[in-house]
Amino acid sequence: MGQKLLIVDDEAHIRMLIEQTLEDLEDEGVELLFAENGEEALNLIQQEEPNLVFLDVMMPKMNGMEVCHKVKKELKLSQVYIILLTAKGQEVDRQKGLDMGADRYMTKPFDPDEMLSIAEEILKM
Amino acid sequence: MTRHTNSKYYLKALKNILKKSHGSEQVITSIAVKLRLKFAVMGFDDTLLLGSPSDSFQSFPLILDEITYGTLLASGEDGNLLANMIMVFVEKEIEKKKIGNEVLGLYREINMIYDFSERISEKIDAKSIAEMALGEASQIINSTHGLFLIYEPEKNKVVELASFGQNPDREENIDKLNFLLKELISRGTSAIVPYDKIENNPALNHLRTIMYSPLKVKHRTLGMVILGHSEQKEFTAAELKLLTTISLQSAGALETAYLYQKGLQEAKEREEAIRSIHEVSQKFVPHEFIKFLGKDKLTEVSLGDLVEKEVTVLFADIRDFTTISEFLTPEDNFLFINSFNKRMGPIVRENGGFIMQYLGDGFMALFPDGSQTALRASVEMQASLRLYNEERITKNGFTVKLGIGMQNGNLIMGITGDIERLDAAIISDTVNTASRIEGLAKHYGSSILLTDNCKNNLTNPEEFDFRYLGPVQVKGKQKPIDVYECINGDNAELLKHKLQTLSTFEEGMNLYFTREFAMAAVTFQQIVKKEKTDNAAKLFLNRSAHMITQEIDDDWRGIASISTK
Numbered sequence: 040m041g042q043k044l045l046i047v048d049d050e051a052h053i054r055m056l057i058e059q060t061l062e063d064l065e066d067e068g069v070e071l072l073f074a075e076n077g078e079e080a081l082n083l084i085q086q087e088e089p090n091l092v093f094l095d096v097m098m099p100k101m102n103g104m105e106v107c108h109k110v111k112k113e114l115k116l117s118q119v120y121i122i123l124l125t126a127k128g129q130e131v132d133r134q135k136g137l138d139m140g141a142d143r144y145m146t147k148p149f150d151p152d153e154m155l156s157i158a159e160e161i162l163k164m
Numbered sequence: 165m166t167r168h169t170n171s172k173y174y175l176k177a178l179k180n181i182l183k184k185s186h187g188s189e190q191v192i193t194s195i196a197v198k199l200r201l202k203f204a205v206m207g208f209d210d211t212l213l214l215g216s217p218s219d220s221f222q223s224f225p226l227i228l229d230e231i232t233y234g235t236l237l238a239s240g241e242d243g244n245l246l247a248n249m250i251m252v253f254v255e256k257e258i259e260k261k262k263i264g265n266e267v268l269g270l271y272r273e274i275n276m277i278y279d280f281s282e283r284i285s286e287k288i289d290a291k292s293i294a295e296m297a298l299g300e301a302s303q304i305i306n307s308t309h310g311l312f313l314i315y316e317p318e319k320n321k322v323v324e325l326a327s328f329g330q331n332p333d334r335e336e337n338i339d340k341l342n343f344l345l346k347e348l349i350s351r352g353t354s355a356i357v358p359y360d361k362i363e364n365n366p367a368l369n370h371l372r373t374i375m376y377s378p379l380k381v382k383h384r385t386l387g388m389v390i391l392g393h394s395e396q397k398e399f400t401a402a403e404l405k406l407l408t409t410i411s412l413q414s415a416g417a418l419e420t421a422y423l424y425q426k427g428l429q430e431a432k433e434r435e436e437a438i439r440s441i442h443e444v445s446q447k448f449v450p451h452e453f454i455k456f457l458g459k460d461k462l463t464e465v466s467l468g469d470l471v472e473k474e475v476t477v478l479f480a481d482i483r484d485f486t487t488i489s490e491f492l493t494p495e496d497n498f499l500f501i502n503s504f505n506k507r508m509g510p511i512v513r514e515n516g517g518f519i520m521q522y523l524g525d526g527f528m529a530l531f532p533d534g535s536q537t538a539l540r541a542s543v544e545m546q547a548s549l550r551l552y553n554e555e556r557i558t559k560n561g562f563t564v565k566l567g568i569g570m571q572n573g574n575l576i577m578g579i580t581g582d583i584e585r586l587d588a589a590i591i592s593d594t595v596n597t598a599s600r601i602e603g604l605a606k607h608y609g610s611s612i613l614l615t616d617n618c619k620n621n622l623t624n625p626e627e628f629d630f631r632y633l634g635p636v637q638v639k640g641k642q643k644p645i646d647v648y649e650c651i652n653g654d655n656a657e658l659l660k661h662k663l664q665t666l667s668t669f670e671e672g673m674n675l676y677f678t679r680e681f682a683m684a685a686v687t688f689q690q691i692v693k694k695e696k697t698d699n700a701a702k703l704f705l706n707r708s709a710h711m712i713t714q715e716i717d718d719d720w721r722g723i724a725s726i727s728t729k
Contacts (some may be wrong), residue, residue: 056271059264065176148275151268 041068042162043089047080047106048124049098053147059091060151067164077101084110084119091161093154094141096125096132104132104139111140120161126150174233175207177257178226178250182214188253189214196246202239203246206590208232226251228258242595276304277409284417289422290314296670297389297414302328305403307391309371313338314379314387315349316420322346322387325715329392337367345388352378353387354408356399368392372682375399379415386418398674450518452532453588467586470578476531476538476618477594477604478517480508480545483565485525485648501525504564507548515541520590526602530597535572535614535621539650542568542612546653567610568653569602572617597645600638604647607726608633609699611653616646628652629698631662634677637725644723649700669701677710677722686707 044063044064046057060106067070072089078100084092092110096103103123110116122143123136133144145154181188182205192214196203202217205226224247233254234248255545280300287293294312302310309329313322324338331337338345350559354377354392362368371392379386389411391399454461482504487495505522512519517531517538525723531538546566553563573594580589597615605613607673613633619625629651635644662669668691675684688705691698707724 052267055260055264056268059261059268065180148278150275150279151272161188 041070041092043070043072043087044158044162045072045080045083045089045092047074047076047077047092047098047103049075050095051075053095056151057154060154061158063155064158064162064164067099068162069162077103077106081109084116085114088116089119091120091122091158093122093124093145096123096136100149104136107136107139121133122157125143170229170250171231171233173206174228174254174258175209177254177261178205178207178234179213180608181250181253190677192246192250195249196238199240199242199245200389201242201246201518203243205250206235206237208234210669216681226254228255231495247441247540248449256398273406276300277413280410281413281416284413285292285420287417288421290418290421291419293414293421297410298326298328301389301391301407301410305391305399305406306393306396308394309390309392311338311390311501312387312414313345313349313390315346317383320346322349325387328393331370333367341367348376349378349385349388352380354378354404356404356409359398370394372396373398375404375407375413377404379411381415381419386415389414428588450520450588451575452518452530453520456532457579465579465586467579467581467583470576472574473532474573474574475575475594476517476532476535476572476621477575477592477598478512478529478531478538478542478570479526479599480529480542480566480568481523481526481602481606483567483606485564488562489525504552507552508545511541511548515544517541520588528598530575534623535570536623536627538570538618539612539614539622541653542570542650546683550570550655556682565611567605568612569598569600569605570614570618571601572615572621573597580610597638601645602646604636604638604726605649608647608649608703610649614648614651616648619648629659629663629666631700632673634673635721635723638725639726641697658695658697661698665691665694665698665701672701672704672708676704676711679711679716679720680712681708685712 044061046054046061046145048054048057054075055125055149057072058073061069061071072083072087077098080092081101083089084106094103101109103125107121107123110119110121111164120142121140122145123132124145124147125132125136126147136144142156145157179652180186182192185190202215202218202221204217204221205213207213215237217237219241221239222241222243223244224236225232226234226236226240226247228251236243236250238246280296284293284296284300287296294314298310298312301307309325309331311324311334312326314325315322322338322342324335327334355375357368357374357376359372362371362374368374371394373396374390374392376388376390378388387596389407393399393405454465456471456473457465458471459465459469492500501524505527508527509519512529514531515531515537517529519527519529521528529538529541531541542573545568549564549566556563571594573592575590575592575594577588577590579586580591581587601613601615605611610633619630622628630648631651633647633649635646651659654662668687672684672687672691675681675687685705685708687702688708691701692705696702
């Protein structure tokens with residue numbers, strides 16, 4: 040079965056950027072999924088059980104921390120690898136995010152090449 | 165892009181729009197239903213993307229820019245409507261991708277600049293800022309030569325902070341073209357230099373393209389960054405834009421670095437000023453005093469701070485200085501006192517004491533470590549004064565004598581005054597007593613006089629020699645105090661005499677206190693005969709002689725009542 044990658048960000052241009060960045064993965068059969076807010080993300084994660092989630096922290100409705108907590112601590116979906124995305128200068132959230140069960144942490148603006156190679160590494164490509 | 169990669173690229177867009185999540189698939193399917201069409205979508209490589217094909221279907225190519233990337237198979241003529249719609253969707257998808265790519269490119273740039281500005285803002289010296297700026301520039305802009313120049317107003321000169329690329333004449337060129345560079349910097353603009361200007365300039369013609377950008381902060385230009393390439397064509401506007409961005413970030417960092425260095429310098433100067441104030445104030449209020457209060461600096465003490473401690477209080481007084489000073493000008497007076505204090509101060513400190521107060525022709529010193537140290541200091545001070553006197557004699561100067569008295573006891577040290585004027589103060593009966601003992605030393609003609617309290621406090625009394633001088637009723641004190649003369653501060657001759665007559669003196673004192681005044685007088689007489697300057701012996705000779713003729717009360721215990729000072 041093909042792998043799934045979920046991109047969660049409330050800002051359309053960031054979703055587009057990440058999509059563009061990870062475009063090459065589609066050629067390898069990875070399906071890219073998108074969500075605009077925490078609620079939508081949580082539903083998609085339960086439905087699709089993606090292998091990897093890029094999850095923005097600052098979002099309306101349910102923020103990334105809560106989503107992460109629900110997925111990892113309540114639904115116990117440990118196989119869903121979650122990378123939290125947060126703005127530079129808010130690194131204080133780092134430990135909090137890791138406490139919530141996030142597997143990794145990236146700051147925005149992100150380095151596109153780094154993001155692609157991390158995704159490839161996690162999806163073992 | 166080749167034809168083949170293009171068709172693959174378009175096929176990918178087609179696949180994208182046919183994804184369930186995209187929403188286009190639903191539109192296509194529902195329109196096909198309306199048109200009563202059965203259909204299938206194939207890629208140019210004959211992969212089935214949507215629907216189920218049938219041999220009876222008509223085929224409609226999906227084309228963009230004359231490249232066929234797929235086929236729509238449909239059960240009727242209206243299939244062309246469906247194909248057109250799909251092609252519009254794909255075209256829009258391709259456009260979206262193109263914009264996405266451009267945005268990603270810009271994002272990469274932003275990320276690079278963000279990262280660069282973050283790294284460069286950590287640099288606090290101009291040279292490493294220059295090096296980092298050129299390093300970054302050479303990485304993202306294809307260039308073989310680079311120069312980071314700064315204008316130094318003090319020298320009115322443009323100088324190099326960093327550079328890369330081979331050019332043996334670089335330094336010479338910067339010197340030669342300094343006027344032009346200054347001009348360019350003051351203009352504060354960025355530009356790509358036209359090739360004809362490069363070609364005709366011998367300093368530049370090793371390069372084929374050059375661009376420069378100012379290091380601008382607000383309205384000032386600090387310098388400029390120049391990039392060149394020795395083989396390649398012309399720099400592009402996009403490359404100039406990148407260089408300008410790097411220059412702007414570098415200029416900001418330079419300014420911050422300058423301000424930081426300036427701030428550092430100012431802080432250093434402030435610290436130096438505070439340190440010297442601290443040093444001076446320490447001379448007015450002894451640091452030890454502040455230390456006793458449990459503080460580190462004078463600035464930390466406040467009104468009401470106090471501490472109680474047992475110490476030895478020492479008073480030293482230049483004998484008959486008021487008489488001497490009448491013959492001196494005020495200036496000579498001052499000079500003499502200073503040269504005297506200059507000799508005594510270090511001895512006090514070396515013995516663990518500190519001078520609490522200068523009293524004109526003397527001083528008060530405190531010895532926290534007790535009377536052993538105070539007495540040692542006293543003996544050394546007397547010795548030092550003898551040397552000083554000898555020195556003065558050779559210069560036809562006058563000589564002086566020093567009287568020292570000391571007492572041991574508890575002392576309250578604290579900060580007194582009001583909020584406007586604070587002073588270090590000690591409040592203690594011990595101070596008064598010590599001062600009286602110093603006065604008594606004059607009466608007994610002793611160089612060093614101490615109380616029994618003080619003598620009992622000695623950790624190693626064998627280091628010194630004493631003569632007991634009996635109990636004294638000190639003014640303001642209820643109980644009489646036993647006083648001792650320490651003879652080790654006397655000159656060698658007198659000390660020798662006093663040592664030789666030590667037991668005789670003791671015998672004399674015993675006779676005196678047991679009211680054998682005639683015998684006492686004879687005994688003291690023997691001592692005085694040997695040495696006329698033995699003042700204490702002389703005094704007790706007189707006292708004994710006087711007592712012979714007196715009526716003695718039954719409770720007479722030989723307590724001397726001295727009212728001087």
